[in-house]
Amino acid sequence: MDTIGFIGTGHLGYPIAENLIRAGYKLKVYNRTASKAEPLKALGAEIVSSPEAAATKGGIVMSLVSDDAAVEAVNTDALLSALGNGGVHVSMSTIGPEAARKLAEKSKAHGVTYIAAPVFARPEAAAAKVGNAVIAGEKGAKERITPLLQAGFAKNVFDLGEDPGSANVLKLIGNFMIAASIELMSEAFTLAEKNNLDTRVVYEMLTTTLFASPIFRNYGGMILDRQFAGNPSFSAALGLKDIDLVLQTGKATLTPLPMADLVKSRLLTVLAQGVKDADWLALATGAMHDAGLKP
Amino acid sequence: MDTIGFIGTGHLGYPIAENLIRAGYKLKVYNRTASKAEPLKALGAEIVSSPEAAATKGGIVMSLVSDDAAVEAVNTDALLSALGNGGVHVSMSTIGPEAARKLAEKSKAHGVTYIAAPVFARPEAAAAKVGNAVIAGEKGAKERITPLLQAGFAKNVFDLGEDPGSANVLKLIGNFMIAASIELMSEAFTLAEKNNLDTRVVYEMLTTTLFASPIFRNYGGMILDRQFAGNPSFSAALGLKDIDLVLQTGKATLTPLPMADLVKSRLLTVLAQGVKDADWLALATGAMHDAGLKP
Numbered sequence: 066m067d068t069i070g071f072i073g074t075g076h077l078g079y080p081i082a083e084n085l086i087r088a089g090y091k092l093k094v095y096n097r098t099a100s101k102a103e104p105l106k107a108l109g110a111e112i113v114s115s116p117e118a119a120a121t122k123g124g125i126v127m128s129l130v131s132d133d134a135a136v137e138a139v140n141t142d143a144l145l146s147a148l149g150n151g152g153v154h155v156s157m158s159t160i161g162p163e164a165a166r167k168l169a170e171k172s173k174a175h176g177v178t179y180i181a182a183p184v185f186a187r188p189e190a191a192a193a194k195v196g197n198a199v200i201a202g203e204k205g206a207k208e209r210i211t212p213l214l215q216a217g218f219a220k221n222v223f224d225l226g227e228d229p230g231s232a233n234v235l236k237l238i239g240n241f242m243i244a245a246s247i248e249l250m251s252e253a254f255t256l257a258e259k260n261n262l263d264t265r266v267v268y269e270m271l272t273t274t275l276f277a278s279p280i281f282r283n284y285g286g287m288i289l290d291r292q293f294a295g296n297p298s299f300s301a302a303l304g305l306k307d308i309d310l311v312l313q314t315g316k317a318t319l320t321p322l323p324m325a326d327l328v329k330s331r332l333l334t335v336l337a338q339g340v341k342d343a344d345w346l347a348l349a350t351g352a353m354h355d356a357g358l359k360p
Numbered sequence: 361m362d363t364i365g366f367i368g369t370g371h372l373g374y375p376i377a378e379n380l381i382r383a384g385y386k387l388k389v390y391n392r393t394a395s396k397a398e399p400l401k402a403l404g405a406e407i408v409s410s411p412e413a414a415a416t417k418g419g420i421v422m423s424l425v426s427d428d429a430a431v432e433a434v435n436t437d438a439l440l441s442a443l444g445n446g447g448v449h450v451s452m453s454t455i456g457p458e459a460a461r462k463l464a465e466k467s468k469a470h471g472v473t474y475i476a477a478p479v480f481a482r483p484e485a486a487a488a489k490v491g492n493a494v495i496a497g498e499k500g501a502k503e504r505i506t507p508l509l510q511a512g513f514a515k516n517v518f519d520l521g522e523d524p525g526s527a528n529v530l531k532l533i534g535n536f537m538i539a540a541s542i543e544l545m546s547e548a549f550t551l552a553e554k555n556n557l558d559t560r561v562v563y564e565m566l567t568t569t570l571f572a573s574p575i576f577r578n579y580g581g582m583i584l585d586r587q588f589a590g591n592p593s594f595s596a597a598l599g600l601k602d603i604d605l606v607l608q609t610g611k612a613t614l615t616p617l618p619m620a621d622l623v624k625s626r627l628l629t630v631l632a633q634g635v636k637d638a639d640w641l642a643l644a645t646g647a648m649h650d651a652g653l654k655p
Contacts, residue, residue, distance in 0.1 A: 162555065185570065197569045223565040225557060234555045235562055238548045239570060246571075249540045252617050253533045256606075259613040260457065260529045262520060267530055270518040274492045275480065275534060276541075278573035311551075318554040320651045322547050323622055356615040 066090050069213065070119030070126035071110075072139050073158075074102045076298055077184060078129040080192035081157075081217040086110055088216035093119040120147035125210060127217075129157040129184065132306055133164040140168045142175070150176035153206045155213065157184050159240065161310045162230030163317065169202065169229045178206040181229035182214055183236035187298045191218035201225040201232035237314055240307045243280055244328040244348060250285050251349035255356045264289060288349045291360060297344035304345030305332040361385050364508065365414030365421035366405075367434050368453075369397040371593060372479060373424040375487035376452075376512040381405055383511035388414040415442035420505060422512075424452040424479065427601055428459040435463045437470070445471035448501045450508065452479050454535065456605045457525030458612065464497070464524045473501040476524035477509055478531035482593045486513035496520040496527035529609060536606045538575055539599060539623040539643060545580050546644035550651045559584060583644045586655060592639035599640025600627040 068091040071082045078096075082105055086092055092110040095118065096102040102112050113119050116139045120126050126148060128139045136158050148154065154172055156165065156179060169179035179202060186196025198219035200207050204227070211222055225231040257267045268289055272282040308329045315322045331348035340347060350360035363386040366377045373391075377400055381387055387405040390413065391397040397407050408414050411434045415421050421443060423434045431453050443449065449467055451460065451474060464474035474497060481491025493514035495502050499522070506517055520526040552562045563584055567577045603624045610617045626643035635642060645655035 197565070199565060221565075221569060223561060225561060228556070231555065231557050234552065234557055235565065238551055238562065239566065241551075242544060242548055242566065242571065245540075245544045249537060249544070249619055252615075252619055253537055256533055256536075256610060256613070256615050256617065257529065259615045260526065260609065261523070262526045262529055266518060266520060267533065270492070270494060270516075270530065271534065271537065274516060275575045276537065276573045278571045278576060280570045281573060314555065315551060318551070318651075320547075320551050320554045321647070322551065323647075324544055324547055324619070327618055327622075352616070352618075356613075 068093060068121050068124060070095070070121070070124065072096070072116050072119055072126060072128040073130040074105065075129070075131070076188045077186070077191055079105075080188055081129065081184070082110065083108065084192070084194060084217050085213065090213070090216065093121075095119045115143070116141065117143040117147040120144055120152065122147070122149050123151035124148065125153045125155060125213065127155040127157060127213065131158070131303065133160045136160055136164065136168060140171065140179075145172055145175035145177050148175070148177045152177040153180060153210055154178070155180050155182050155210050157182050159183050159236050159307055159310070160233055161237075161313060162233045165229045165233045178203045179229055180206050180210055181232035182210070183232055184218060185236065185239055186218050189298070194218055195220045198222045199225055199232045199235045202227065202229045234314060237307060237311045240304070241311045241322070241325050241328070243284070244304060244308060244332075244345065245324045246280050247284055247288065247346060247349050248324075248328050248331060248352065250281065250288055251352040254288060255352045255358060258358060259356055284346060287346055293344060293347040293350055293360065294340050294342050297342050299345050301332055301335045301343040301345045301347055304348070305329070305336065308332060363388060363416050363419060365390070365416065365419065367391070367411050367414055367421060367423040368425040369400065370424070370426070371483045372481070372486055374400075375483055376424065376479075377405070378403065379487070379489060379512050380508065385508070385511065388416075390414045410438070411436065412438040412442040415439055415447065417442070417444050418446035419443065420448045420450060420508065422450040422452060422508065426453070426598065428455045431455055431459065431463060435466065435474075440467055440470035440472050443470070443472045447472040448475060448505055449473070450475050450477050450505050452477050454478050454531050454602055454605070455528055456532075456608060457528045460524045460528045473498045474524055475501050475505055476527035477505070478527055479513060480531065480534055481513050484593070489513055490515045493517045494520055494527045494530045497522065497524045532602060532606045532609055535599070535602045536617070536620050536623070538579070539603055539627075539640065540619045541575050542579055542583065542641060542644050543623050543626060543647065545576065545583055546647040549583060550647045550653060553653060554651055579641060582641055588639060588642040588645055588655065589635050589637050592637050594640050596627055596630045596638040596640045596642055599643070600624070600631065603627060
């Protein structure tokens with residue numbers, strides 16, 4: 066099987082890299098903090114000390130890092146030269162569409178195809194390969210890398226066409242909708258609690274009928290159980306970064322998004338309160354606090 | 361089988377009454393506008409000319425009318441006397457919890473048990489008996505009337521306990537969540553459209569994975585198809601009435617609900633624009649208008 070470069074073994078990258086190794090791929094792994102990648106060595110991965118050292122000529126590099134600046138620090142001339150003509154950079158990070166388009170242009174100048182393939186999955190879903198991928202970019206390269214997404218984390222792969230930015234827009238829309246749904250459930254459960262309803266029955270009724278979807282079912286249960294801090298699988302700070310990208314994308318295309326404004330305020334409040342290890346789910350505490358409930 | 365009094369044969373009441381007749385119940389039907397009930401005569405119903413004429417001693421009367429005032433105009437001394445000791449009033453209307461509690465008290469003084477059983481179903485779902493019922497009130501009466509809800513419209517029946525107001529709170533919460541989800545999908549699809557994404561792929565991705573629930577799937581499809589007016593199955597005016605009840609319930613219990621404030625504004629705008637026969641789904645036009653799109 067191909068040797069794949071893999072850059073970024075954080076909360077989400079690590080289980081994806083592990084899945085790829087277990088599926089038989091040879092991995093060259095780079096992570097800024099090398100110790101986080103170290104356990105993959107025992108599974109057979111080679112740990113390298115720079116992004117470009119993960120690349121092979123005409124091969125594939127997958128990256129999953131935290132933000133626009135981090136992807137730019139990966140997609141360097143050195144990496145693109147090492148990949149060279151026929152190479153593919155599968156960029157799985159959640160970044161803005163304009164950044165993705167610029168990275169694609171820069172890659173193209175080196176003969177490298179940039180594919181945007183952001184990940185819809187919390188770490189446990191990625192590990193179980195029940196996540197969702199949205200991809201955009203050049204057709205042939207998309208076909209080439211799709212098996213990697215499936216082996217790494219994705220149950221479903223949705224194709225948004227040629228413009229790499231479009232996959233990032235859909236990823237941002239998805240995260241915006243999750244955040245807004247967290248706020249909505251929080252307001253709903255708070256109203257139920259303040260009216261002395263059995264919130265467990267309310268949750269069961271809503272999430273097994275009208276709102277019987279993974280987001281409402283899973284996040285709703287965590288809101289009821291007040292799982293707002295402790296080992297966050299997606300931090301409030303990262304959530305704020307994504308909602309900011311949503312609002313920037315709205316600004317760039319003149320699209321007012323009042324619900325995104327609201328969840329941004331909620332996330333700012335979470336960070337202002339300085340809760341250690343807050344998950345972005347903690348935005349649900351806003352409506353509870355406002356109504357005088359103890360979250 | 362029992363003779364059942366049935367009051368209110370509007371968009372939602374009519375298919376429920378028809379289902380009950382087809383299930384073998386004898387119905388005495390009252391509707392303020394008698395002509396709307398008339399077609400039920402051919403199926404075997406008796407059409408009567410006052411709410412109390414629908415009642416039988418110790419029997420059951422079901423009602424489904426538009427608002428608090430309309431339920432109060434049904435739950436009269438005349439009706440309660442006609443039902444008398446052992447009688448049950450199954451109140452299926454979407455009204456506020458305080459109104460429900462007052463109606464229950466008044467009923468009790470006549471020996472009548474008031475059961476709150478608001479309907480979660482658009483007319484076509486009620487007709488197909490795939491709706492959901494939430495019930496609250498005295499235990500024995502709930503057991504007695506549950507088969508009627510199942511024969512009339514309900515696939516599932518959720519029990520909120522003894523306080524009749526609690527079923528109405530859950531119904532209001534459900535409608536609030538539907539309205540907020542319509543706004544959310546509208547903002548999401550608008551952002552997608554303004555970024556030149558294929559909105560059909562966006563819809564498919566979101567509503568077959570993260571948001572694979574009846575509300576997102578069905579209402580999302582109607583938003584994409586711009587089904588905002590024409591033969592509304594739930595009018596914008598009725599939607600506004602419900603969101604007002606949500607906000608009143610929030611006020612009475614000191615529960616700020618910023619998302620409910622937002623959807624109320626959207627519904628006011630729909631009514632201000634004077635679109636004939638607007639469905640409450642038309643609240644989705646707000647985000648589109650704001651972003652310069654033609655809904």
